[in-house]
Amino acid sequence: MDWSIFIVFMAASCTAAATGSLFPPDGWYRALNKPRWTPKDWMFPVAWVTLYILSSVAATLVAGREGVGLALAFWAFQIAANTLWSPVFFGLKRIRAAMISLVVLWIAVFGTLVSFWLVLPIAGWMMVPYLAWVSVAGALNWSILRRNPDAVATV
Template sequence: MTAIPGRLRAPLALLPFLAAVAGVALVGGLAAANARSVYSGLDRPSFAPPAWLFGPVWTVLYLVIAVSGWLYWKSGGERQGLVWYAVQLLLNAAWTPLFFAAGAYGLALADIVLLDVAIVVTALYFRRSTRLSAALLLPYLAWTLYATALTAAIVVLN
């Protein structure tokens, strides 16, 4: 078996990070099969975005999340940072089934609050090794904080 040249190992290591976020996206996509009808049937706050915006935003965010994790790994970051990275991915994956498939808006709110915390902790770990990997998590954090406010408003209104 031929060894992979060193200059190719690091870029190929991006693939598991892409696969991990693709898995999260797949779980969300399967759980959100009826998301448009559920979302349109909810009383939403005035700051709620149109349903079509979620897909493009999450596509970009998932790509950035994968690159962030890969950069952290490539920099030799602490194992604990990767554990927090995995935790935030699991919390991310749980939100859509809780909200759309189960209609458990209160549990979805608790999940997304924990997700916000996990993203902050992940970014703090990532910052120790590479500021870029931490900075790449900031749009994700901003979007989830917005989604937290939206989820809280939906819990109150519904």
């Protein structure tokens, strides 16, 4: 594994993480009606650190191969899409728009998983936990949207 390439992918991931950390859960979020299966607050950073490391390793493994343009384009798309959700949900408090951003992120992560799989199956497997976590986040966002119609911004 080329560590210099890994460091660049991790730097991109850390940038996405930094964006998310600028918009932590607040009183508004805590007051929302959430399902019982909502992950505890401490689980989010643990999950994201793990997912960022896995996706950066997967991208590094793929980057050294031929014909990986589409796979790396999907990786760039997913990390860019990843930066949207926290500012939209926690910053702007736009639950519906956050749901749309999660759908876009899910598509980007799925595209990354499939394109990585076609290049190197282990790299595709390394994206499975990311897709699972984004699926849980999407289900949570959807549940919050349905349970809190008055908290949904109209603009």
